[in-house]
Amino acid sequence: MGTSTHHPSGSARGRRPLLAAGAVALLALAATACGDGSSPQSASPASSSAPAASTPASAGGATPGAPSATSGPPEPAPTATGSATAPSVRASGASGARCTVTGLRMRLGPADHGAGNVYYPLRFTNTGSTTCTLDGYPGVSLIRGDGSVIGRPADRQGPHGTLVRLAPGQTVEADLHTLNEGIKSGGCWRKPTFLMAYPPGSTASMTLATSSPLVCGDTFDVGAVH
Numbered sequence: 001m002g003t004s005t006h007h008p009s010g011s012a013r014g015r016r017p018l019l020a021a022g023a024v025a026l027l028a029l030a031a032t033a034c035g036d037g038s039s040p041q042s043a044s045p046a047s048s049s050a051p052a053a054s055t056p057a058s059a060g061g062a063t064p065g066a067p068s069a070t071s072g073p074p075e076p077a078p079t080a081t082g083s084a085t086a087p088s089v090r091a092s093g094a095s096g097a098r099c100t101v102t103g104l105r106m107r108l109g110p111a112d113h114g115a116g117n118v119y120y121p122l123r124f125t126n127t128g129s130t131t132c133t134l135d136g137y138p139g140v141s142l143i144r145g146d147g148s149v150i151g152r153p154a155d156r157q158g159p160h161g162t163l164v165r166l167a168p169g170q171t172v173e174a175d176l177h178t179l180n181e182g183i184k185s186g187g188c189w190r191k192p193t194f195l196m197a198y199p200p201g202s203t204a205s206m207t208l209a210t211s212s213p214l215v216c217g218d219t220f221d222v223g224a225v226h
Helices: 002-061 065-070 076-094
Strands: 104-108 112-114 117-126 132-134 139-143 164-166 171-179 194-198 206-209
Touching: 104 206, 117 164, 164 171
Parallel strands: none
Antiparallel strands: 104 117, 112 117, 117 171, 132 164, 139 194, 194 206
16 A cells, blocks of 8 residues: 555656656746747847937938038129129220321420419320320430430329310320429429320330420429310
C-alpha cells in the first residue's frame, strides 16, 4: 500500500517539470511574439522621422524666394541704362562743336577808360557755316616784332562764366584789362607789335598785328568770353 502511494506522487512530480518547461516555452513564444510586434512600432518612429526629412524640403521650398532675390540685381540695370542716356542728352544740348581757329576771326576793340582802369574788348567772330561754342578764358600774350613775349601772358580774372554758342556771323568778347599810366608804380611795358591769343579750349593760336594794349602798372588780365 505504501508502494502504490509512492508511484502516484512520483508521476505527479515528473509531470510538473514537464508543465513548467511547457510554460517556459509558451512564455518564450509570447516574448518572441512581443518582440516581433515591437519592430513595426520601431518602424513607425522611422516613418515619423520622414516628415522631419520633409521639413528641409519645405525649407528648400523657401529657396524660390532666392530667385526673387536674384531678380533684384537686374533692377539696377535699367537705372544704369537710364544714366547712360544722360550724357547723350547733354551732348545734344551742347548744340555745336567747339570753335576752332579755322572758323574764327579775331579783332581788338577800342580802349575803354574809367577810374584809372583800361579795358579792351578782344572779339571772336564765327566765320564758319555752323554753330560752334566757346567756354572760359582765352590765353593772351603781347609779342615783339622778333617773336619774343612782352612781360607775361595775361592773368585770368573774374568768374569762369558759361558756355557761349556762336551762330555763323555772331561775335563774343573777352575783356583785356590794364591800368592807366601813373596809377600804379612799375611803369609801362613796351608797346606790342602783335597780340597772340589762344581761343578757349584751343591749342592753336591766332595773331593780330596791333600796338595795343599798352600795359601799365604791371597789370594785365583777361576775363572769360561772354
